[in-house]
Amino acid sequence: MQVQVAAQQSGVQRVLAFLLEEQDPVTRPLVASACALSRPTVFAAVQQLESLGLVAVTGQQSGSPGRSATLYEVAPGAGILAAVDIGGSNLRVAITDLRGKLLAEGNEPTAEAGGPAITKQAIDLVHSVLKSSEAAGATPTRVAVSVPGVVGADGSTVHYASNIDQFTAFDFRTPLSDALSAPVVLDNNVNLAALGERWRGVARGLETFAVVAVGAGIGAGIVHEGVLLRGAHGAAGEVAFLPPFGSRRKVDAAAHDEAGGLSLLAAARTRSGWTAPPPVTVEELFVRAAEGEEPAASLVEEECTRVASVIASLCAVIDPETVILTGGVGANDLLIARAGELAQTMTLFPPSVVRSGLGERASLVGAIQLAAQSAKLHLMETLNV
Structure with missing residues (x-):
């Protein structure tokens, strides 16, 4: 019995991991083939993910002989992500679903210099872009922030952010996490540009x-x-x-x-x-x-x-x-x-x-992927409990 439960959990994780990487709805047979799982295992996994509100039916596949197949994808209410790119000249924000699929995006000139002022501006812009999206009123599952400096070992403190006139170490994560009521992850802006280029560039x-x-x-x-x-x-x-x-x-x-x-x-x-x-x-x-x-x-x-x-x-x-x-x-x-x-x-x-290939959006795209991977890791750990 324990072996069967473990196999089911493994199947659930593999199915969810696959769906989190897919930008379009897919059928259960396609999931079974892609994940190398039996159809009964996929059927049970999809049922469990539906009951958890993580997966939803989005339509029927038609156009081929035989019965139409049900299409599934990550549920719209499963969670949302926020990505922030702090630059010396511009501040950019994207709101996406758990797959990193864009729901809304906004940018504005970086108004004031220094960590405290720019952090406040970033918080305001996240709220504004979120309000304009179809996820208005929701709380982000994860927030990833691209910063122009060296992120310390604590994951919060940013050093050498001289191009935004922050010449001393500053904690970017805590005020963002407190104001947005969400876990926040930081990384250097060019590191995230590299991740963005590898993901979609x-x-x-x-x-x-x-x-x-x-x-x-x-x-x-x-x-x-x-x-x-x-x-x-x-x-x-x-x-x-x-x-x-x-x-x-x-x-x-x-x-x-x-x-x-x-x-x-x-x-x-x-x-x-x-x-x-x-x-x-x-x-x-x-x-x-x-x-x-x-x-x-x-x-x-x-x-x-x-x-x-x-x-x-x-x-x-x-x-x-x-x-x-x-x-x-x-x-x-x-x-x-x-x-x-x-x-x-x-x-x-x-x-x-x-x-x-991504130009000025490279760091923002990388931040979207960072948020998506962080949220995915958390979900996998939750499903393994």
Whole structure:
């Protein structure tokens, strides 16, 4: 009897795990085939999941000879997820079902600097987007947050979030969890961009790759043999702190890194030889470089060399199949092509260097997956009780 119950629990978990990955309704025979389970086991598992409110009938499959088959999917009321992406310029929020299927999304400029103000803005935006969704009035099952800094071992404290002017360690998780009445998980924004690209972007099917985000600053999300690397202190991928070869430069976490857009524009302001006022945006700098204007062309070449050096450093450590460039600077076609070309001369086994498939939404998509996986793990543990 105990063996039979254990088998039923295993079947229930496998069926739910499969349905949580499927974006469209499926039939019981399809579930049985995909999960390698007998039809009676699937029938019993689906019945149990229906009784728990986790699975619901959504229609009938027709169009083929014979009897129509009942279609099942994760029940709309089984739970919802909230994903938050905190950026230096923009704040993004998505509300999804337990599968990560989008129900509503919203974004707005990051209004004020500093952890306390941005946390409050994030809470307000989650409430606003949730209210506009079909899940209005519900409490999120899980909330995942993309943060621009190093997440400490406690899973709450974020360090070095300088691009939102939070220069001291700050607990992002507690105020969000308290205000939203939900468990909250945090991860670094470029780490989540890497997860997003592997889930629904250009890294699908890749086992070892890196996402290099070049915006106001620079950072990397690294996946090695299918596992996201975080390091002993959560600081894996903080490539802004790579020293120039031979340098004994002291690390200054509050300073803007040399490869980021802010430093690039600061260099433009001090560079002589402009025939017109220096560019005020990175986009303008790259346009003027493409037109052959000096010193824009030399500044862009220096930036491409810095990014190529970061790519080469990653290649020396993890030997990636592909490096994905993203961000306000990193997504520029000229930089992608030239940095990739320069990296070819700096590495033994040059990777493909490509543009992000998700663009500015990569970290948000990664946060959705993080929330979905966290909720799935909790459900699996609950069903195993």
